[in-house]
Amino acid sequence: MSDSNGPSERWLDGSIMARQGVAGGRVGQTYRLTEAVQGDYHYTIGPYSEPVMEIDPGDRVVVDTRDAFDGKIQSESDSPSELLRMPFLNPQNGPISVRGAEWGDVLAVYIEEMRTRGEEPTGTCCMIPEFGALTGTEHTAILNDPLPERVRRMRLDDEYIYWSERNVLRYRPHIGTLSVSPEIDSINALTPDQHGGNMDLPDMAPGSITYLPVRVPGARLFIGDAHASQGDGEVCGTAVEYPSTTTIRVDLIKSWHITWPRLENEEMIMAIGSARPLEDATRIAYRELVRWMAADYGYDQWDAYMMLSQCGRVRLGNFVDPKYTVGAGALKKIVETH
Amino acid sequence: MSDSNGPSERWLDGSIMARQGVAGGRVGQTYRLTEAVQGDYHYTIGPYSEPVMEIDPGDRVVVDTRDAFDGKIQSESDSPSELLRMPFLNPQNGPISVRGAEWGDVLAVYIEEMRTRGEEPTGTCCMIPEFGALTGTEHTAILNDPLPERVRRMRLDDEYIYWSERNVLRYRPHIGTLSVSPEIDSINALTPDQHGGNMDLPDMAPGSITYLPVRVPGARLFIGDAHASQGDGEVCGTAVEYPSTTTIRVDLIKSWHITWPRLENEEMIMAIGSARPLEDATRIAYRELVRWMAADYGYDQWDAYMMLSQCGRVRLGNFVDPKYTVGAGALKKIVETH
Amino acid sequence: MSDSNGPSERWLDGSIMARQGVAGGRVGQTYRLTEAVQGDYHYTIGPYSEPVMEIDPGDRVVVDTRDAFDGKIQSESDSPSELLRMPFLNPQNGPISVRGAEWGDVLAVYIEEMRTRGEEPTGTCCMIPEFGALTGTEHTAILNDPLPERVRRMRLDDEYIYWSERNVLRYRPHIGTLSVSPEIDSINALTPDQHGGNMDLPDMAPGSITYLPVRVPGARLFIGDAHASQGDGEVCGTAVEYPSTTTIRVDLIKSWHITWPRLENEEMIMAIGSARPLEDATRIAYRELVRWMAADYGYDQWDAYMMLSQCGRVRLGNFVDPKYTVGAGALKKIVETH
């Protein structure tokens, strides 16, 4: 099923999800979370909304995500500042309740594939006043005039993004926002944190498994914000935002005590931190990776720390959101040695 | 009523609250928000909880606040890390619903007085692992061993804090956490932001008025976290935390469009920003102050900016919470000239 | 001599400088460092320039400082961006060599008084493109158009600053830049660091003593950047810059191992840190203050840390320079108890 844009699934059998998950690698039922089933999308991620469905560990869900602008931007002459209003951005599907999930467990979300949706698949990218990395913002508050508003709309298919007359980019999809519910807070869909949220990490792509720390009964999975492509940092504030059909498989790992999200793919393990300033996000990610290598891969913590100084990999997720996201990774071929 | 620790109230007649508030300076009914009336205290500030009372603009509320540890730390041999669990810290009274408040209004909260509470008034200060300004934290993530835990308990009265055999400090109370509800999010009681929250600003003392931007019907006022004294930054992570009886008077200003909290006392106006890194909190506070001077005091924005470069005052609120707080102020005797 | 703008000198007898300095409170010779004696002013602070004079501990120097623009801005219609060129800004007097100073000592600089200079004393304040706190800069690099350039020129005397038709400000002078030489580096006059530099701290005023860590033989004292007034943060990037006659008295404390500058006045001791982000400057200042209280005032370090959480004072120096400066202080009446 993931021929189009996911890598081979053979490595999955050895994944943490398969080895430690309740479903043990077995695939259960397939559910469809269409726009109609979803009904109202969510702009805040917390414990106060009604689940749209309940699934078992191992089940697959095919999700119709909306674009981050909720489809409100339909033309290059549209004005983002007139059509968009904070905090009603980045609509999320869910919450999906997972049977048996409780505080101290981990939800594993494997992304099988991400396909364009609609008859004329279209991506949207825009510059929104006081949003982005190379502009003053509500937080980096300055008196300069804002940058101009710009909207780009472009045709997509499952191979390419027809960005401009000059440049065609590869279709390299990932999911921007993936979350479980915080324990008592409800966090807007633009902010990443320990629950996941708007991490905008290009590695969260078909062929990856994201691990999220469960804090409420049923975990309450939220998903949205598909990107057809995104550079490191999502520097202008938005990616190639598009409505997708995203297929995920969900499993549950009991009693795995993690604090921040983690990710695994065929090549690498990665710990994810979200904070400001950016050095704190990086510190979180690397500390979590050191601790992970010490707890699960048999490294002395100082050996892990010193070796990562020679081979650690850093990925900048977003640095435009209320918190910035960084992933710190290590190659499996290095850490899985004995 | 505020003889003990509030300054003279004469200036109040000329305050923004008195001039623009619905109550116009008239004092309405007095309510008592005792522990019994409060029932469950709150650890998250949002639109999802039941109001404990409904009041009119101009009404006074006498509030029994709990200390930030919810009274769990009773002895210097107690272990904070065993007794406290995030996010169940900093219990808040409220929400108090204010009739007529709606999105785009401003809630004005005048603090009349703050008194110690209980038969043997006691303050508590402690060092909590990975919390504070001079230690690694969950965000400034490091591998160093945490600092030792420490608890200090001390006698208080309405004049002094009997800190140690060597040092007696003045009782200079202020309220650490004062909030209205965000629009759809619910934010834990440790985090300051546009809604107010855990700002830990010593200026938020008897004799001050705090202005908060209303985002939901009824405004939903939360209050807690009384400090008998606090230095700039609350550097070890906690102040002299104590159960107080705090008397506030609440008014409503219709259609005043502010984004961040503001404060006024007899001498000064102050804009408040909360963010990380600390320069962003400072930028927010100063930009809001420039805009305030331009909108309400007749300054050209560049004149305001350049003059604040000569006479602006900065107060560091906390720099230990998930976001840091800074107030930028200007003397009324300067900005109220014509 | 310091009647005009310095506080009483009686406290000086009990100052650290008087108690521990080589001169022991005695005042030596008085030297005049006029513009003619100075010759070329310096834009970089290091060990590679020729001393303009050599003095003994206890000597007094009367220094003619230039304004931070080197006098190049003479009219409100001048264009800062045409007249100024980095790094040739903020001209410094010195270096003054102090006999007997060597690595590990501390230079004490007491400011006796600061007077306006010239027949028609004039202050200059300006907005320089990409310089200031509420604008993008070379470091906080953005794509927004820069703010407009603005120049303000105003009459001064030793009591007032005639800022505008609307506002007259008090003459509250301080010295913006005070330094010894780094060991092998040479640091431009706009950057504060361990050697002192462009700290822009309003407490560095007549009646204060600044302590600087000596790193090279003779210490090599540099001084400049007089401000007739400055708000916390120097938010638009410049203060009321003016040519001054600044009188200092210099002493030497042997073998006092400090890493960052410190300050003392009649009321307070203060440790000074300079770094980015602003939280790091604040951390440095507070850590130095904790260590100072532990080393010299008999406090257990955790007691000092916890008590500063109740009574510490923070002053924001500049937050517009390549590094930001923060002072963390404690009242002498608190720390000098026994």
Add this chain to the structure above:
Amino acid sequence: MSDSNGPSERWLDGSIMARQGVAGGRVGQTYRLTEAVQGDYHYTIGPYSEPVMEIDPGDRVVVDTRDAFDGKIQSESDSPSELLRMPFLNPQNGPISVRGAEWGDVLAVYIEEMRTRGEEPTGTCCMIPEFGALTGTEHTAILNDPLPERVRRMRLDDEYIYWSERNVLRYRPHIGTLSVSPEIDSINALTPDQHGGNMDLPDMAPGSITYLPVRVPGARLFIGDAHASQGDGEVCGTAVEYPSTTTIRVDLIKSWHITWPRLENEEMIMAIGSARPLEDATRIAYRELVRWMAADYGYDQWDAYMMLSQCGRVRLGNFVDPKYTVGAGALKKIVETH
């Protein structure tokens, strides 16, 4: 000559260096900068030292670099804190004077190859107290006990690093510190900035060209700090530090007005920023890349900004030095389209 660890040199003919350099791709004389020729190594990078040689654009220099510890750490039982003293770290070869270089030009440094040096090539990695990313430091000042000191010494050859019994890493060398002189300042060899300095960017490897903005006559090239391997961020503070023989080819581009270093290799162009906090380093790098694409590749700046949001690549250099370094890159196959 670069068979061992440099990629093919064919792309060089189309490089910016070849197309715009004074030497136009021709290779001139080859010089040897041995330890004996070098004599004293330098710990500060500025205009105040004597050149060790003068070369012409196009000339090749074979440089014997020392390891970052100046060879002082010879055993795993050595104590870094006893043997190392700031600022006498990271010894630099040079300065090499380049004929014809003057303010406003750009020095191009192509790294041909980097080989291990000595009879038993050995790498050294260590944990130094208060140095590294996951520890308190002199700037992120905390009261926690420092991390333990650790030294790792390991055998190297031009293919592998024999890191531990468990892990063998690839020999992937790069040069950590590459600089021209600042105009009047002298900056210690641990700090990166506009002049280059201690960027610790793994892309600065054999097969890359670094472009540096000339600020003084002769440019004054400094080079040192070879790393046999380094992960993103150099997280423990040190890489596999080793004495190398590094062969560079130097050219001069007249009147190319750049402010920050840039890099080019076969696949990518990259702009480099160094600052704190880390977001500022990233902002600098991305802004420079946007401007580069606008100036030299025919992009409208908003198109460049929005497209980089889809395809920009970020590399974290060091985040352990006094300033952090980030590279922002774009694939040539994207930006060189027409």
